[in-house]
Amino acid sequence: MTGVRDETPVIEARGLGKRFGETIALDGIDLRVDAGRIVGLIGPNGAGKTTALNAILGLIPHDGELRVLGQDPWRARDTLMRDVAFIADVAVLPRWIRVSQLLDYVAAVHPRFDRARAETFLERTSIRPRVKVKELSKGMVAQLHLAIVMAIDARLLVLDEPTLGLDIIYRKQLFDALLEDYYERGRTIVLATHNVDEIEHVVTDVIFIDRGRIALQATMDEVESRYREVRVHPSRLTAARELVPIHEREALGQRIMLFENVDADRLATLGEVRRPSVADLFIARVGNGASGGPPR
Amino acid sequence: MKADREWNDGVPIYRQLRDRVVAMMLDGVLAEGDPLPSVRNVAAEYRVNPLTVMKAWESLVDEGLVEMRRGRGMFINAGARALLLKGERQRFLDEEWPRIHETIERLGLDADELLRARRRKKP
Numbered sequence: 234m235t236g237v238r239d240e241t242p243v244i245e246a247r248g249l250g251k252r253f254g255e256t257i258a259l260d261g262i263d264l265r266v267d268a269g270r271i272v273g274l275i276g277p278n279g280a281g282k283t284t285a286l287n288a289i290l291g292l293i294p295h296d297g298e299l300r301v302l303g304q305d306p307w308r309a310r311d312t313l314m315r316d317v318a319f320i321a322d323v324a325v326l327p328r329w330i331r332v333s334q335l336l337d338y339v340a341a342v343h344p345r346f347d348r349a350r351a352e353t354f355l356e357r358t359s360i361r362p363r364v365k366v367k368e369l370s371k372g373m374v375a376q377l378h379l380a381i382v383m384a385i386d387a388r389l390l391v392l393d394e395p396t397l398g399l400d401i402i403y404r405k406q407l408f409d410a411l412l413e414d415y416y417e418r419g420r421t422i423v424l425a426t427h428n429v430d431e432i433e434h435v436v437t438d439v440i441f442i443d444r445g446r447i448a449l450q451a452t453m454d455e456v457e458s459r460y461r462e463v464r465v466h467p468s469r470l471t472a473a474r475e476l477v478p479i480h481e482r483e484a485l486g487q488r489i490m491l492f493e494n495v496d497a498d499r500l501a502t503l504g505e506v507r508r509p510s511v512a513d514l515f516i517a518r519v520g521n522g523a524s525g526g527p528p529r
Numbered sequence: 530m531k532a533d534r535e536w537n538d539g540v541p542i543y544r545q546l547r548d549r550v551v552a553m554m555l556d557g558v559l560a561e562g563d564p565l566p567s568v569r570n571v572a573a574e575y576r577v578n579p580l581t582v583m584k585a586w587e588s589l590v591d592e593g594l595v596e597m598r599r600g601r602g603m604f605i606n607a608g609a610r611a612l613l614l615k616g617e618r619q620r621f622l623d624e625e626w627p628r629i630h631e632t633i634e635r636l637g638l639d640a641d642e643l644l645r646a647r648r649r650k651k652p
Contacts, residue, residue: 271578409573416569416579434542434577453578457541507538 241303243268243389243421244289248297251284258284260445261297266421266438268388270452271411273436274425275515281445282425286393289423290319302388315345318387320378320395328367332360332377339381351384354410372403383410390422396431408435429512439511443519461500462491462509469503476500480517491517542577546585554594554605554613561610565595565603 244266251259259281266272276282288295291306291313299306304313326335332355340348355362358376366374375395382390390411396404412435415422426432439456441448451459465473465488476499478490491509492500500506509517536542553559565586572579586603589595594609606612633643 408576412573412576412579413569416572434536434575434581437578437580453581462538505539508541510538 241268242266242300243270243302244423245300246298249285249288249299250296251281251288251293252296257445259288259295262442262445262447264440264447264450266423268421269419270437271415271422271435272424272438272440273429273432273511274423274440274442275427275429275511276425276442276519277427280442282442283393284445285442286391286423286425290317290391315343316388317391318382318385318389319391319393320382321393326366326374326378329365331363331365333362335366335377335381336362339385343385345386346381347384347386351380354380354383358406372399375399375403376406379407379410383414388420390420391425392422393425394428395424395426396428404431411435429515430510433511441515441518448518449514456511456514457508460491460493460509460514461495461497462489462507462513463500463503464488464505464507465490466504473503476503480513482513543581543584543588546571546575546577546582547588550585550589551594551613554610555617559605561605561607563605564601565589565605567602 242265244264246262246264248261249259249264250257250261262281262285264285274282274285284293287293288299289301289306291301291308291310294307301313302316306313330338336348336351339346339351352362355377358373358380360369360373360377360380366377369377395407399407411422414420424432424436436453438450438452440450463473463478467488470488473488473490476492476495479493480491482489490503491513497506536545550559550565559565566574568579568582568586571577571582575582586595590597590603593612594606595603596606597603
């Protein structure tokens with residue numbers, strides 16, 4: 234792209250693990266995220282998404298090897314936080330603070346905060362500087378949070394369920410901000426979500442996580458060349474099953490099969506070939522497992 | 530570009546973005562010498578990742594329809610429309626015309642009749 238590709242990965246994990254008492258939240262996962270990518274971390278509730286993000290952000294100690302921008306996030310959290318910005322799925326802004334005071338605070342503590350940029354962003358919303366956080370709606374709090382994070386010149390931006398419970402206007406603003414800002418500065422984004430449809434075309438890479446393990450890690454280009462969905466003609470069902478589909482479902486009375494690494498020309502003889510949606514791929518790879526069902 | 534986020538699942542998205550630009554060139558919405566919309570604008574507008582848009586723009590460069598001007602962005606080449614028309618005419622003659630011609634023969638229509646029917650339709 235714009236020459237931002239760096240040799241050292243932004244995130245690299247080997248055997249990353251985390252247990253809470255008897256519960257294994259992360260079961261020794263391997264991860265690699267390169268600079269300039271937009272990565273969708275996708276999994277049902279309780280799959281280990283938030284635990285993985287917390288380890289990456291240095292909020293919890295971990296087992297195994299983990300490097301974020303070349304550093305151990307648990308040991309080097311303070312220096313790392315200059316280059317990493319984060320939006321949690323729970324609002325953490327103090328309720329009593331005024332918007333202008335919040336900007337004062339961030340400007341004082343964060344060396345890479347561009348206050349003018351945050352103010353420009355806020356001018357496009359109905360949030361006024363004198364207002365207190367407790368007077369803002371949930372969507373406005375999210376906008377305020379986004380304004381601050383977008384004004385921090387970070388190399389890695391981490392978002393945990395960024396659109397959960399928010400309306401369509403905010404969602405549009407979020408994706409506009411991410412995609413415009415992202416391209417300009419070539420930063421890396423990790424987006425944890427269970428709302429697959431919304432981010433399907435936005436991400437350059439997907440990581441499926443389920444019950445503490447990685448079920449799939451691939452670029453979207455790899456997904457597109459590796460997986461194909463076929464609406465199988467009724468007379469070709471047996472021939473199709475001989476090619477061992479990894480998943481089969483029915484829609485409007487037709488069998489739809491998902492294939493991995495099967496030649497496209499061969500599949501074309503079975504019926505209409507299409508690119509599978511990430512949601513269908515997720516169900517095929519992870520299944521309707523016990524850990525909360527498929528993402529929607 | 531108007532953001533219609535409906536995608537056809539049979540064709541890669543970068544290809545569909547490329548096709549939309551080509552349609553805009555054929556319709557004269559984008560003229561020779563015009564800049565292409567910026568990657569980040571299109572990415573945000575269509576809600577697709579910038580790498581996908583970049584790939585679409587690169588395929589237009591490979592086809593000789595667009596050129597990259599260092600530091601200034603992408604521009605529609607002089608002669609791009611003629612190049613496109615040539616390609617589209619050839620495609621029509623190779624793919625569509627044989628089928629249409631076959632129908633005309635089958636129905637026993639002659640050239641005069643066809644042209645007269647066309648003139649009557651015109652406003």
